[in-house]
Amino acid sequence: MAPRLRAHLSRDQLADVRGAHPDDLAAVRAWAVGAELELTSVAPERRIAVLSGPSGRFAAEFGVELRRCLVRSVEFRAARGMASLPGPLEGRVVAALGLATVPAVRPHFRPLPLPEHPGPLDQAAPLSYPPPTVASLYQFPVGTTGAGQSIGLVELGGGFRSDDLATYFQRLGMAPPSLVAVPVDGASNQPTGVQDGPDGEVMLDIEVAGSVAPGARLVLYFAPNTDRGFLDAINEALHDQVNRPSILSISWGGPEADWPAATMTAFDQAFQDAALLGVTVCVAAGDGGSNDGLQDGEAHVDFPSSSPHVLACGGTRLTSSGGQVASEVTWNDGPQGGATGGGVSSQFPLPSWQDAAHVPLSADPGHRAGRGLPDVAGDADPETGYQVLVDGQPAVFGGTSAVAPLWAALLARCAEALGHAPGYLNPILYQQLAAAGVTRDIVEGDNGAYQAAPGWDACTGWGSPEGSRLLAQMGQAPAG
Secondary structure: OOHHHOOOOOHHHHHHHHOOOHHHHHHHHHHHHHOOOEEEEEEHHHOEEEEEOOHHHHHHHHOOEEEEEEEOOEEEEEEEOOOOOOHHHOOOOOOOOOOOOOOOOEEOOEEOOOOOOOOOHHHHOOOOEOHHHHHHHOOOOOOOOOOOOEEEEEEOOOOOOHHHHHHHHHHOOOOOOEEEEEEOOOOOOOOOOOOOOHHHHHHHHHHHHHHHOOOOEEEEEEOOOOHHHHHHHHHHHHOOOOOOOOEEEEOEEEEHHHOOHHHHHHHHHHHHHHHHHOOEEEEEOOOEHHHOOOOOOOOOOEEOOOOOOOEEEEEEEEEEEOOEEEEEEEOEOHHHHOEOOOEEOOOOOOOHHHOOOOOOOOOOOOOOOOOEEOOEEEEOOHHHOEEEEEOOEEEEEEOOOOHHHHHHHHHHHHHHHHOOOOOOOHHHHHHHHHHHOOEEOOOOOEOOOOEOOOOOEOOOEOOEEOHHHHHHHHHHOOOO
16 A cells, blocks of 8 residues: 555554563573573563673583684684574574674675776766766656655664765765764774775765765664674664664675574564564665575575565666666676676565566576565666765775665655655555556666566566656555
8 A cells, every 4th residue: 555554553562562472581581590691681672682691601502612713803703503592492582693793794885996096086987976866867756855754774884984974975065964873782983994894885875875865864873793783783773762764774784595594584573573663674685696696506695685574676787878867787797796686585485465576486406486586776886886985085886785775765755755654665566566667677687597577577676766756656556
């Protein structure tokens, strides 16, 4: 049904409906005492209990080997083996997170290599665009800025410098966006000074979302790059009673094959919460093509974009002429240059709203049926990428990392015009909106194992946005 006709839960109502059952919490408390672990905090509304104690006790209770390791001279804790739940917790606890502290996911952006002394970006990368130009090419609705909306940005490392943002937005002739940095699990806004590190992701998210939806407030949730930190950042955004983001953008992920099934279930439960709250979650579909960067001869998709409760954002190569789209094809620059993620999930079954989308069976030897992704797409090729400023240096970035905040900004502008958040978009996108031409169908190219074709495909989903049409159709979508 149309967003204005939807009813969503308040955050207080969500806690009542979806919060942890008291009996389950009591079982965790009793188990913790016997396991000689301390229950340090409980968040029933988030279904989370936090424990502390010697690493040896955790290793024994969850059946893993925990050991110290160095990654680029930084010490982490690694877990060997698949964690299993102790008997008293089976059926009551979904997953154990935080056993390991090694980086859990990677950002999905791709810098365009530039000359050592590039000069003006429009000369070094003649097909690159300031983000507002991309929005104009995609006909984002005029007269909207995202005013009154909050966009949440999940960041797992790095940070921003205010002087860089002032310089960047001054060059665009715009005021810097309203920013709020929310610390999660001890992380905070900490720029590293490395342009192609996590700073690149943070600045790309801010500069795309902030220039395309300049009236929106951007709320950055900084968390450690661990499975626990990642989920805690998502939950912090969903339960944030102060900033109340109605749209969440996530540009981090990794192949489903690298995730324990229980952990993916825990994340998906949080995304189900988002749907009940009316929060749209836009997630980058990955930059490793149909194998998601793995070299085992099989097809893989990226998580968390494979959750059926998020809007998975794939990538295209966009060229323009005279202020109009000249051509748009699937982004695929080969193994070294990157390609849009997409394919068929091995974790999540085909959702009912994809029944008529002709999602193929997986291209891998198992030929599984499952949730198909991406759902939508946008410009992601670094060779037609976004002009950004990171750690004082101009750059051109591509990757599906740019597409998630681009769609988040579009939906914020739509929310402003509608007077109502778009909410969980996937069902109405597949069952009503796509047929009304709210996206530009991408019919050329491939991402490796999958080929673009008319209608939905496992390269670019329904295609790139036709922003004004999307707003018009969301405003009049029939009840259903």
